[in-house]
Structure formats: structure tokens, C-alpha cells
Amino acid sequence: MAAVKLEALTRHDASQSPEADLARKALTYMTMMREVEERIERRLYRQGKVLGGVYVGRGQEAIPVGAGLAARPDDVLFPSHRDLALYLMRGVTPGQIFAQYMGRVGGLTRGRDGNMHMGDLSKGLVAIISAMAASVPVAAGAAMALKYQGRDQIVMVFFGDGATSRGDWHEGINLAAVQKAPLVLFCNNNQYAYSTPLDKQMACANVADRAPGYGIPAEIVDGNDPLAIYEAGRRGADHARMGLGPYLIECKTFRMTGHSAHDPADYVPKQLFEEWSQQCPIVRLEKRMIEEGWATSQEIAQLHERIRLETDQAIEWAEQSPYPDPSTLELDVYETKG
């Protein structure tokens, strides 16, 4: 009897620790991202309800989640196209995201743009444009502005390995480095850019190897471990907030889908998918949470169920949202029309 009681008590204690709290948040947002993207990619897209390109971050959820947890609520985020969780963490609802994908008024761009091309300055979320890495110089400028204004917020910008081949990436980092702008750069190195493997993208082994060329620190982390990414993110954020300039974090991971919903990814060796499926960040974290006594498997099952239900409701909400009125076509090109 006594032994059982004790065990219950330790579990209780472990589940109250800050680490447990962090892990629960991480699991919640990773699961939400997975669920929302599953619906978009595997149901709504195939049902023809979602239009245009669909790019998901399956298997990479730990990156936006770990980074987002390391950010302060007033830090400014520049997510890329596989970082959906950052929106959820800043209070964008799944309904708004579905509406965005469906081209409805309820999406963040009110039907003006699609998929992950969305932002909300009031939530510190800046929209990407399609051109890879274009956000990097813009993020550098936002970081310079925060410094100019004497604020202690920082900027976090996200991109893939392929994006690091673009001039904008290099120009942006270099400018931020020279200006010692408070910028943390997160690379999701998922080893493919569309069909192009890393060794055709760059001749160095790691994206992090590029950092010394700009005089900035970099580190490499396990991209499927949100807590490790959180720790790295905290180191980067502290560095930037202390006025020491940009900090690059390379998260090694793998893209567990095609490039987009239309891409079967035949060019990826099957064996790689098999290997990396053992590294699913959600499964890994759940296992650890149970081992550490941070959560029970029952609690985890309940979380999944709750998110499934909320997602169902969100889709219903989005489908109720109207398409934009064609009469609004020419509004907002400029502050005033004419």
C-alpha cells in the first residue's frame, strides 16, 4: 500500500515540474499542428476543399514548437512554410488556418493569399512571401528596428536548408551580423529542398558551417526533440537579447512527406523514411513524458481526442466562413484607392 502511495506522489511531483509543463505545452502544440496539417493535406486537399499548394511540416513539428516556447510573447516571429505551430502558439485559431487554406474571409489574409502565406503584426507574426529566404533580410530589419527603438524584444526567423542557398539569406545574415541585430535564425534542415538533396544544395556538411563566415555563433540540435530545441532557442535568444547579435540554430530533421501534397517523393529512398519514422517527435516526447512521470498515457490519449474534436469544429467554422466578395478585389492595394 505504502509503496503505491509513494509512486503516486512522485508522479504527481514530477508532473508539476517546469519541465513537465514545458513538455505538455510542446506536446499540445505539436499534436495540434500534426492534426491540422493531416486534415489539410490528407482530407481537405483530396476532397478539393483546399485550393493551391499544401506544404506541411510532418515530422518537423518540434522545430516551431521548441523555438516558439523559447520566444517571449512579445518577440517577433517570421515563420516559414513548415512552421504552422508558431501560429497556434500565438493564438491564431485552427479555424482561421483552415479558412486561410480554403480562401475564405476568415483566414488571416481574407482570401488574398493562401496556405502558409499569412501573418498578423498584432501577434508578432510576419508573413513569408513565396520566394525562399526573402524573410531573412526583412527579419534583420525588424531586429535592427527593435534595437533602434531601445526595446529588448528579439526576432526569430525560420527557413529550410534549401533557402540557405539564396542570396537573400546571406545578405540578411551579414547585415544583421554587422549591425549586431537581435536575430535568432532557425534552419529546419530536413535534408531535401523539393527533390534536391542536401549535397546538391551545398558543399559544406552543415548549414551551421556557414555561420563562421559571418562571424556569428551557431549550433546544431536534434530537430526532433522540442526540449532540446527550446534549450538552444533560449541560448540564442539570450545571446540576441544581450546585444551580441545574430545566432544560428540548425535543427537536423527529415521531411516525412513529399515537398507538397501533390508530390509522392519517389526520389527519397524508402529506407530514409523508415529510419526517420522511428524519430517522430510526437511519439518520442510522449514516451519520455510517460517515463519521466510528466503525464499518463491516459492524459495523452485525452489530449489527442480533445484536439481531434476541436479540429472538427474548426473545419466546420471555416466552411461557414464566406468567400471574399468580388467587389473587394481592388481594395487595400494602397492606403487609399485611386
Added chain:
Amino acid sequence: MATTYLEAIREGLFEEMDRDPNVFLLGEDIGIYGGAFKVTAGMLDRYGPRRIVDTPISESAIVGAAIGASFMGLRPVAEMQFADFISCGFDQIVNFAAKCRYRWNAPAPMVVRAPCGGGIHGGPYHSQQNEAWFAHTPGLKVVLPATARDAKGLIKSAVRDNDPVIFFEHKALYRRVKEDLPQGDYTVPLGKANIHREGRHLSVITYSAMVHVADEAASIVAKEGLSVEVIDLRTLTPLDEDTILASVRKTSKAIVFHEATLTGGFGGEIAARITEKAFEYLDGPVMRLAAPDTPVPFSPTLEEAYLPNVDKLVAKIRQLAAY
């Protein structure tokens, strides 16, 4: 004392920086050196490196950083060393800055200053007049002052505007054009053309350095009894269509005149609007005078053949007047 076009821009920038602590400048060699053309001379002393930011040679990052800073509430004024290098920052301008208000309600109030134009023996990469690239992009405003007074009033309006503005400064006008400026804080609104010279028989619709060429040509043909009206558009976006159409309805003849190359130039747009909207007033074809469709050549003989000038315009005016 008369103020040059260049000094007028500088004065405008000084006044806007004094007025609004959110205004800052960024670009290559704009600090200690005062900019390739010295437009920003004295700025570093007055405002320090926080507000006068010397950047690496990175046009895309200069424009991108201006966009990011504008999102955070600042009012950046970016300098391209020459308009010819603006193409290195093209994507940031046409895909990022121009579209963010429309896409997600995020205005990018910023100015990109670009010294443009030929006649300084600059060759293919220091002479271009590339405003049409930007006039073709919804979301941007395109400004090309011709006079010192307008240069100051328009740069001030551009800085205060809540949309991204591409501000083309003509290099050949920097020190050649001067006048007494109005006292105090004045602005010239974007989207309002100026009737530079009134006339009755024929309208020349132009902008930037060609305004002065048109004025000279008008003086020459005036001696032959031809009264030419010169419209200085001042901004291509927004375009003051009303002033163009009113002038053409009055004179019944129009020449659209610019230094940029002919095909795909903004003159085609103006000519089309005139024919669409004032056709029944026309007593002749809408004509265009522009540079030929070649790169801007270096050698003086070639550049002279390339650039539109007074003689070419006088010939065109006579041709249309005789219609």
C-alpha cells in the same frame, strides 16, 4: 538663395528627420562619405550612426531591412547608389513591399531613393531610367521630380506616405537645376501633375529630366507661333489622369515623352489612356518620343544618339502640329 535639386532633397530629408524620430536612412556609403552624390552629406554628423546606417553592398538586404523596420513602426529611407542596382533588390520591392498591405494588411511605409538617368557618360549600368518596372507593380508609388521645389516637396510627402515609394532622382538634375524654394514646411502631394508650361496647340506629357527638354523645345517652337503645353506628371503612380486628359481635351494633340526606352515604357500607358478617354478630342495620333530600345551606350556619340533631346522633340512637335 537658389537651392539645387540635390540640396532640396537633402533639405527635405533633414526636415523629415527632425520632424519624426522614426525616420532613418540606410544605404551604401551614405554616412561618412555622404552618399555617392553627397545627397546625405552632413547627415551623419547631425544624427549619428543610429539614424544614418551605412550598409554592406546588399541591395536586397537594404530594401528587406527597410521593410522589416517599417513593420516595427519606423520610417526607413533606403538609398540605392544608382537606380541601375535596384534590380538587385527587385524581389524585395515588387514581391515583399508592394504586396504586403494587400495580402495581410501590413503596410510598408518606406522610401527607396534611386538616382537615375543618363547624360552623365555613365554607360549601361549608371544611366538607366527604369521606372516602368515599378509603375507596372501594383502597391508601389513611383515618383520622379523634375524641379528643386518638387524634389523637396515630394520627398517629404514620400516619407510621410503610408505606402512604399520608389523615388527616382535624376542625376543630371542634381546640380544643374536650382530655384528659390518656398519658406517653411511645404509638401507636394503624390498623384498631382503640374502644368509646367501652359499652351494651346499641343500637349507634351512628360516627367523627370525631360520636363526641361520639353520646356526648351516649347520655347523654340513658340517662335514659330506654336503654343505647347508641358505637363510634368511628377508621379506615375498614382497617376493624375485628370490633368492629362484636361490638357489633351484643350489642345487636341499629344506627345508622350520620356527618357526611358520606348517599348513597354510608361508612355504607352499614357497614350492608351488618352486614346481610350479623349479620342473624340484628338486631331492627330498620340505620338511617343522615347529612347530607342537599346542599353544606354557609353561613348558620347552613341549616348547622344540614344538620349531624347530638344532637336528630336522639336521635330516631333512640328510633325504632329502639321497634322
